[in-house]
Amino acid sequence: MLEKLIVSKTLRVPASTAAAGDGAAVARQFDAALLDAGFSASRALLEHVGGLAPGPAMDLAAAAVSAVRELVGDHVRHNAYFLNFPDGVPDTVDFWMERLAAAVLAGGGTALADGRLNLLELPGYGTYQHTYADLLAAHDEFVAAAGDRLTVLHLGDTAEVEASRLYLALAGSTVPLGEADLAILGELAVACVDGEQPDAIPVRENRAVLNGVRLVLGRPLVAVDTTTDVLRLACHVSGGDASLATATRLRAFPRRERRVLLAALDEVVGANPAKLGDVARFSEPWKRLGQRLHPHEYAQWPHAQAVFAVARGERTVPGIAGRAEAAIRAGAIAPAASVLSAAPGLLLRSADRLLRIAPAAQRSAVVEAVSGALGSASGRVLCSLREHVGNRLTPASARMFANRSRGAWVARDTRPTLPAGLVAELSSRLDTEILARLPQLPHPLLVDPDVLDVALPLSGRAAEGGFAVLPRGSRSVVSGELLRFFMYWRQTARRTDYDLSVQMLDAEFHPAGQVSWTNYRGGGLVHSGDITDATDGATEFIDMPLAKTRVRYVVPQVYIYTGESFDDVAESMFGYQTRAEDQQGAPFDARTVRARSDLRGPGRVALPMVFAQGKRGWEAVWLHLYLRGMPAFNRVEDNALTVADRVRALVERRYLTVSYLVDLFATRTAVAMWDGEVPDEPVTYIGIHAPDDLPEGSQAFTLDRLAELIPE
Incomplete structure (x- = not known):
């Protein structure tokens, strides 16, 4: 649904063009539902919903609430293995002995086959022993606190205008997009194929996505100026990798598409024969493409035929x-x-x-x-x-x-x-x-201090999709008394066991303990219990009391013990919440979620981030890394040194951050730090999220638009 996509990506709710009426009751319900998820509606958005007829108002509100709940991971039920978590979590060995005793009383079964103990077959091990309703009933009501997150949703233009704006921004991005944004670009390219197009498409993979849509729909190709652009396009429409980093099994191309691709090649090489120097670098993919395009059948395009001659080694063109x-x-x-x-x-x-x-x-x-x-x-x-x-x-x-x-x-x-x-x-x-x-700013610059340590998004590939996800190397101060990690996954076709674990490191990045399914407690941290099957979805938590944690670095990580990969499961996510210790409530509450990222990547071990203790207290540092791991039975104990050396290399690196650009802007425009007070005159605002009620004429660069600050 286009409206949900726009809300998720921009935190702007497209304005409805439906009939006017009295939607005041819906607006009140909408505001209450948003607050439960940690969001609030701007004044203009509430007025817009309240001015619609009840039916259209309800449709708009439902789409927006659904989008933000998915954004923070509140669209699924986050159950915990131990009913009273974080209280009532037993010692790990005591728990195993309890499960073993139950197995003996039940006759052993498969858990004690051949004289060996199989934890996964112990009665009640790894599967929920209570319902989600039981979990909620066992916990007191959530106590709201002043530090809970409250993210503002703004009113946008119509869905068509917002879609076009987002399409132009993604297509014209000066930095490579991540996988999630490339998928969004593909959807928008179909909807906007006959609308306004970007003046330039600097990133080659973006060109492949746009031209893939245009090739299939019979529209002229755009911005093809190298031979490799054509190869990327062929790989993309074959369902492969437009970056050419991995091999693609090319599909068959109908005659119409073959003519388009060969004509584009002929035009590029005809205009500049030196472009043939790029061919040898990808000679094998070019050979396979030649088998699909049959260039020998098209004598009218000799320059295109030369491309495949170079690929076959019949002609040498030094690059x-x-x-x-x-x-x-x-x-x-x-x-x-x-x-x-x-x-x-x-x-x-x-x-x-x-x-x-x-x-x-x-x-x-x-x-x-x-x-x-x-x-x-x-x-x-x-x-x-x-x-x-x-x-x-x-x-x-x-x-x-x-x-x-x-x-x-x-x-x-x-x-x-x-x-x-x-x-x-x-x-x-x-x-x-x-x-x-750098662009000339029409207004003074107003900067949220929280954005200063965000690494410049020089590549969208160095991040995941999700909520409040920052580029690799970004830092943000962690507030609150209790830090709670959560990881959710839902398997597609076979039993899949993911394990949320934490590795602790000292100031010299030496291992200083771990908390996982093999050690429920350590260094003040507490694990919620091991879930080994996610047919209907499963969640694991780890609690970290900030004041009581004495180590220097805490590295949450997700291991695939058995089953489907991060790319194959139906859904997988990681995030963290911050709470006051007396807030009570269920283990998961959307109002306390500070960030949630998808887990989609190669390898069998995910390292989303590290938490470091320094002069400013605890800081979250984004990693966005995956380790190859083993095909099965990955555990935190087996990766201590591998994780530590990667964490050290990233933490010690000095990244170029938003503060660098702010310092450059400050040489020619007034700069002020956002203190929560709404300015009287229009400003150019840079921050994590846009505040409500900025003066008319203001421009806001938030997380989804930070890449636009990087000069062309």
């Missing part, structure tokens, strides 16, 4: 990267930089390597080549290089490499550091170029 590597092997570093100048983005991504290996006599030439490329590279590449050089004054304790699928591995940092003078010079030149590209 820029190949020529640069040849120069580097010959010790000609400055000439290599000159070759790479034809591809500014590639040159800037290679800048560190070139500067490290350049002899002193050639270093100034490399610096000039890099400086000359700054004006032609994308803003995302400039910001990435700025973040990179900011981390090159001292060796890293470990280098972490994260791929597009959020897999990660670490290695020793054997690189020599860059000279401080060189780092300062490059940083200054980058700052000047980035500042020149």
